[in-house]
Amino acid sequence: MSNAGDHETSRLDDAARAGWLYYVAGNTQDEIARKLGVSRQSAQRLVSLAVSEKLVKVRLDHPIARCMELAHGLSEKFGLVSCEVAPSDPDAPAALTGVAQLAAGEIERLLKSDHPKIIALGTGRALRACVEQLPKMDCPQHRIVSLLGNMMSDGAATPYNVVIRMADRVNARHYPMPLPVFARSVEEKQLLQQQEAVHNILELARQADVTYVGIGNIGDNAPLLIDGFVSREETRALIKAGAVGEITSWVFDRSGKLIDGLTNDRVASAILHVSPSKPVIAIAVGTLKTDAILAAMRGRLINGLITDEATAEHLLNH
Amino acid sequence: MSNAGDHETSRLDDAARAGWLYYVAGNTQDEIARKLGVSRQSAQRLVSLAVSEKLVKVRLDHPIARCMELAHGLSEKFGLVSCEVAPSDPDAPAALTGVAQLAAGEIERLLKSDHPKIIALGTGRALRACVEQLPKMDCPQHRIVSLLGNMMSDGAATPYNVVIRMADRVNARHYPMPLPVFARSVEEKQLLQQQEAVHNILELARQADVTYVGIGNIGDNAPLLIDGFVSREETRALIKAGAVGEITSWVFDRSGKLIDGLTNDRVASAILHVSPSKPVIAIAVGTLKTDAILAAMRGRLINGLITDEATAEHLLNH
DNA sequence: CAATTAGACGGGCAAATATTCATTCAGACT
DNA sequence: AGTCTGAATGAATATTTGCCCGTCTAATTG
Structure with a gap:
C-alpha cells in the first residue's frame, strides 16, 4: 500500500x-x-x-477568454453544433454591434467558400445589423433564400428585408418570398403556398446548408406586436397558450414546442429543419429574450447561437 | 490612430x-x-x-513546481550550471532524505553512462546520506576519487568515508586518499603530497568530470570542530580572519576567497577546480549553512548546488 | 505618382510531438 | 515454480508544429 x-x-x-x-x-x-x-x-x-492529472492550469488574460468559456459552456449544455459569444460593451450593453460583427465574420467566412451554398435567412433587427456589417463581395456561386414573406398582410414591404439587402452586398442569386408573413386565413395560406414559385422557395429553404434566424420574445414589447403583425388580443391569447418566443413568426412555448392553432395556423413562413450537418443558427441578444432562446434550444428549434456575453451569462444561469 | x-x-x-x-x-x-x-x-x-503577449498564463499545481522555480532562480542568480531543489518535509525540515534521494538520482543517472567518468567526492553527512540512497550497480567503467584524506591526524579512519562506501555499492574503481585531513605542519603537508600515489590521486581529482562536495559552516557547531579536526582556538582564529565556511576543509570567507594561512596552510585536500564542463556540485542543507553556501557560490568555489526548499528560500532572500 | 519599405501571407520543410504496437518486466495468484 | 496480467518501455510511425523564405499588399515618403 x-x-x-x-x-x-x-x-x-x-x-x-x-x-x-x-x-x-x-x-x-x-x-x-x-x-x-x-x-x-x-x-x-x-x-x-x-x-x-490537471497539474498544469492554463489561464487566459483577455476578455475574449470569458466569451470562449461561455460559448463552450452553452455548446455543451444545449448540444449546439456552433456557438459564438461576442464581448458585451459595458457602455452599451444592448448594442448589437459586437454580435453583428461576429456574425458577419462567420457569414463572410461561409461566403468565401467556392462550393455553392444555400443560405436561408429569417428577419429581425439583429440579422439586419449583421448584414450591414458584411463587406462588398462577389459570390455568384451561392444562393440566398428567405424563410418568410416580405410583405405585410396589406401588401406593404416588411421593414427588415434582410435577403435583398444581403444579396445586394454580396452579389448572390436570391429568393425573397413573395408572400405576406401571415395569411388572413388557413385557406388563404394553403392557396398561397400552392403557387409553384412559393413551393420552390420553400423547398430551397428546406435544403439550406445554413440557416440564420432571429428570435423574438412574446409580450408587450414583442417584435411581432411592435411591427404590427399580430394584435394585442392575439398576443394575449398566445401568452395564455404558453407562448414565450417566436422564430420566423412560428410561436413556441417554454419547452420549444410549436403552439397549436392561433397565429401558427396562418404563418406562411418555412418551417425550420434542424440537423447537425445543416445548422440553424440564431442571432439573438438581450436578457428579455433569454426565455425565448432557452426554449428554442430546449426544443431543438435551433442548434447554433450567436449572442453576447451578458445574454450568454443569463442563459447559463437559467 | x-x-x-x-x-x-x-x-x-x-x-x-x-x-x-x-x-x-x-x-x-x-x-x-x-x-x-x-x-x-x-x-x-x-x-x-x-x-x-503573455495572454496565456501557466501555473503548476504541485509542490514540486515551487522547487523548480527556486532552482531556476538560484541558477540565474549565481550562474550555476546545475541546480536541484528537493521539497522540504514540513515535519522534519532538517532531514536529509529528500536531498539525498534527489542527489542519488542525479549520481545514478551519471553512473548509468557508458562513457568512463571520473567522479570526485568530498565528505560530509549530506554526501554520506546520498550515497546510502544509491542502489547496487555495476559500473567498472567509472573511477571514484577522494578529494581529501580519510584519516584523522592520529591515523584513525574518518567518520564519513564516502568514497569507499560508494565504490562498494556501485562496484567502481576507487581511490581513497591515504592521508590525514590536516598535516601537522606545512612541511609535513609538502612531504605527504610528494608521495607518488598521493600525487596521482590529486591529479585524478583535478581531472574529475564531476565533483560532489559538502559545505560546512564555521562556528560553534561547525562539522570541522565537532568532528575534532580543528580546535576551539583555531575556530576562533578562523572566525576572526573572516571565515564563514569550508569545503573539503579549505576555509573561505564571506566572498568565497580562501583564507590565507591558519588551517589552510595544513590542509592536505585537493583544491577545487571549477569549470562549466567540469561541474563542482555542493550538496548542502540547512539554514545554518546559508552564509557558507552563499559565499561558495559568490567565489565560484562551486558551480552546482543540490539543496532543499527551505534552504533555497533562504539563499534567494539573502 | 512612383519608389520604398514594413509587415502579413502561405508553401514547403525540418523539428518536435503524439500514437501505435510489440516486447519486457514485476508482482499476483495458482 | 509456473503462469498470468497489467503496466511500462522503446522502436517505428503518423501527426502536428515551428520556421524560413519568396511573394504580395498597403502604407509612407520624396
Missing part, C-alpha cells in the same frame, strides 16, 4: 517536474528527457500525465 | 481566441485555422502571439 502510494507520488512528482520544464521553462521534450534521465517517449508521457 | 488601435486589438482578440482554443480547448492549429477562417500558419502566429 505504502509502496504503491510512494510510487504513484514519485511518478506525479516527475510529471510535475516535466510539466514545469515544458510549460514554464519552455524546454523541449528531448531536453526534459535528458534532464530527467528517461527516454523521450517517457518524457512525453510525463508531460501528458501532468496535463491529464 | 483609432484604426491602428482597432486593428491591433482585433488582432489580440484573435490571438486570445486562438490561444484559448489551443491551450484550453485543446484544438490543433489546423482546427483553429478552420474555425477562425485563416491559414494554418496564421493560426500558428496567433497562438505564438498570445504566448509572447
Whole structure:
C-alpha cells in the first residue's frame, strides 16, 4: 500500500517536474528527457500525465477568454453544433454591434467558400445589423433564400428585408418570398403556398446548408406586436397558450414546442429543419429574450447561437 | 490612430481566441485555422502571439513546481550550471532524505553512462546520506576519487568515508586518499603530497568530470570542530580572519576567497577546480549553512548546488 | 505618382510531438 | 515454480508544429 502510494507520488512528482520544464521553462521534450534521465517517449508521457492529472492550469488574460468559456459552456449544455459569444460593451450593453460583427465574420467566412451554398435567412433587427456589417463581395456561386414573406398582410414591404439587402452586398442569386408573413386565413395560406414559385422557395429553404434566424420574445414589447403583425388580443391569447418566443413568426412555448392553432395556423413562413450537418443558427441578444432562446434550444428549434456575453451569462444561469 | 488601435486589438482578440482554443480547448492549429477562417500558419502566429503577449498564463499545481522555480532562480542568480531543489518535509525540515534521494538520482543517472567518468567526492553527512540512497550497480567503467584524506591526524579512519562506501555499492574503481585531513605542519603537508600515489590521486581529482562536495559552516557547531579536526582556538582564529565556511576543509570567507594561512596552510585536500564542463556540485542543507553556501557560490568555489526548499528560500532572500 | 519599405501571407520543410504496437518486466495468484 | 496480467518501455510511425523564405499588399515618403 505504502509502496504503491510512494510510487504513484514519485511518478506525479516527475510529471510535475516535466510539466514545469515544458510549460514554464519552455524546454523541449528531448531536453526534459535528458534532464530527467528517461527516454523521450517517457518524457512525453510525463508531460501528458501532468496535463491529464490537471497539474498544469492554463489561464487566459483577455476578455475574449470569458466569451470562449461561455460559448463552450452553452455548446455543451444545449448540444449546439456552433456557438459564438461576442464581448458585451459595458457602455452599451444592448448594442448589437459586437454580435453583428461576429456574425458577419462567420457569414463572410461561409461566403468565401467556392462550393455553392444555400443560405436561408429569417428577419429581425439583429440579422439586419449583421448584414450591414458584411463587406462588398462577389459570390455568384451561392444562393440566398428567405424563410418568410416580405410583405405585410396589406401588401406593404416588411421593414427588415434582410435577403435583398444581403444579396445586394454580396452579389448572390436570391429568393425573397413573395408572400405576406401571415395569411388572413388557413385557406388563404394553403392557396398561397400552392403557387409553384412559393413551393420552390420553400423547398430551397428546406435544403439550406445554413440557416440564420432571429428570435423574438412574446409580450408587450414583442417584435411581432411592435411591427404590427399580430394584435394585442392575439398576443394575449398566445401568452395564455404558453407562448414565450417566436422564430420566423412560428410561436413556441417554454419547452420549444410549436403552439397549436392561433397565429401558427396562418404563418406562411418555412418551417425550420434542424440537423447537425445543416445548422440553424440564431442571432439573438438581450436578457428579455433569454426565455425565448432557452426554449428554442430546449426544443431543438435551433442548434447554433450567436449572442453576447451578458445574454450568454443569463442563459447559463437559467 | 483609432484604426491602428482597432486593428491591433482585433488582432489580440484573435490571438486570445486562438490561444484559448489551443491551450484550453485543446484544438490543433489546423482546427483553429478552420474555425477562425485563416491559414494554418496564421493560426500558428496567433497562438505564438498570445504566448509572447503573455495572454496565456501557466501555473503548476504541485509542490514540486515551487522547487523548480527556486532552482531556476538560484541558477540565474549565481550562474550555476546545475541546480536541484528537493521539497522540504514540513515535519522534519532538517532531514536529509529528500536531498539525498534527489542527489542519488542525479549520481545514478551519471553512473548509468557508458562513457568512463571520473567522479570526485568530498565528505560530509549530506554526501554520506546520498550515497546510502544509491542502489547496487555495476559500473567498472567509472573511477571514484577522494578529494581529501580519510584519516584523522592520529591515523584513525574518518567518520564519513564516502568514497569507499560508494565504490562498494556501485562496484567502481576507487581511490581513497591515504592521508590525514590536516598535516601537522606545512612541511609535513609538502612531504605527504610528494608521495607518488598521493600525487596521482590529486591529479585524478583535478581531472574529475564531476565533483560532489559538502559545505560546512564555521562556528560553534561547525562539522570541522565537532568532528575534532580543528580546535576551539583555531575556530576562533578562523572566525576572526573572516571565515564563514569550508569545503573539503579549505576555509573561505564571506566572498568565497580562501583564507590565507591558519588551517589552510595544513590542509592536505585537493583544491577545487571549477569549470562549466567540469561541474563542482555542493550538496548542502540547512539554514545554518546559508552564509557558507552563499559565499561558495559568490567565489565560484562551486558551480552546482543540490539543496532543499527551505534552504533555497533562504539563499534567494539573502 | 512612383519608389520604398514594413509587415502579413502561405508553401514547403525540418523539428518536435503524439500514437501505435510489440516486447519486457514485476508482482499476483495458482 | 509456473503462469498470468497489467503496466511500462522503446522502436517505428503518423501527426502536428515551428520556421524560413519568396511573394504580395498597403502604407509612407520624396
